[in-house]
Amino acid sequence: MSEMRIMDVEAGDLKVIWDADNQEEVDAARAQFDALLKKGYFAYRVGEKGKKAEQIKKFDPEAEKIILSPAVQGG
Amino acid sequence: MASYYYTATATTTWANWTSSGTGTATSAWTQWAATDTCQSTSTTAYVVWDAWTGYEAVTTKESAEERRIRETHEAEERKERERLAAERATKEKAREKKARQLLREVLTEEQDKDLDKKGYFELISVGSGQKYRINKGRSRNINKLDKDGKVCGIVCFHPRDYLHDYDTMAAQKLMLEYNEEQVKKVANFS
Numbered sequence: 001m002s003e004m005r006i007m008d009v010e011a012g013d014l015k016v017i018w019d020a021d022n023q024e025e026v027d028a029a030r031a032q033f034d035a036l037l038k039k040g041y042f043a044y045r046v047g048e049k050g051k052k053a054e055q056i057k058k059f060d061p062e063a064e065k066i067i068l069s070p071a072v073q074g075g
Numbered sequence: 076m077a078s079y080y081y082t083a084t085a086t087t088t089w090a091n092w093t094s095s096g097t098g099t100a101t102s103a104w105t106q107w108a109a110t111d112t113c114q115s116t117s118t119t120a121y122v123v124w125d126a127w128t129g130y131e132a133v134t135t136k137e138s139a140e141e142r143r144i145r146e147t148h149e150a151e152e153r154k155e156r157e158r159l160a161a162e163r164a165t166k167e168k169a170r171e172k173k174a175r176q177l178l179r180e181v182l183t184e185e186q187d188k189d190l191d192k193k194g195y196f197e198l199i200s201v202g203s204g205q206k207y208r209i210n211k212g213r214s215r216n217i218n219k220l221d222k223d224g225k226v227c228g229i230v231c232f233h234p235r236d237y238l239h240d241y242d243t244m245a246a247q248k249l250m251l252e253y254n255e256e257q258v259k260k261v262a263n264f265s
Contacts, residue, residue: 005177007234007242012173040235042257044249049183055253067181069246070238074263075214075231 004029004066006036018061026061033059033066040071174241181245197224198248200255207251213243217251219264232262 004016016032018025037043037057045063046053060066137145179187186196195210197220206220207230219228234246250258 005180007177007236007238007246009236009238010170012170012239013177013242042246042250042254044253046181046249049180051183053181053249053253055249065180067177067245067249069242069249070234070236072232072246072250072257072261073235074261075233 002061002063002065004033004068006068007070020061030059030061036068041068043068170239171241174239178241178245181248198252201252202255205255209244209247211240211244213240217247229265230258230262232258
């Protein structure tokens, strides 16, 4: 199973889970991913314990974990 | 003694008084209290007001039943406020727990320990090799470090959404490590 964690003001973060072999689940996760990137979110494919992370701009159904964080601004 | 007029409002009374009197509150009161029936040491604001304006101050007398209803209503309101506060606290605690867990998942073990022990963790940007320190917080919480690990500047950026501080720190960490170019576009450096 793969998961996507979406940082959220109310919920802390929202978790979306999909099975890479289930096309319907993959499509739903991909749609959500694309919609959030359009809104300015940044996506990172992350490994275990903060290792092997990288920014991604295309949905990867095989990713173990993807974290999405909202657009940023200068403080 | 200064002359005064019996008028309906404090503003006009005061205006009349001071325009024809000596002009200051202290002297007006002194003259009033010394020459009229109201004594500053033995009267109340209501009495002075009544004498001054010629209008009786309106005071309401609450019946026992009215008091009971008011107190019941106030107790219910207090209870509801306490319930909402407790609900907010529980929600905030759950939000913090989730945010801390997510941050833990993006930190190395060493960074995680540093955060608990020192209140900050450090990282190196994958692209430039620049070292940063992220302190607990949301704004002005990032230090730029020199090659010796000493603070040499402040970097200020954060998610537009008002996330929990731990989520903000996770977003800052991922951006500084893997998306530093974007940080340079939006952040304020000092």
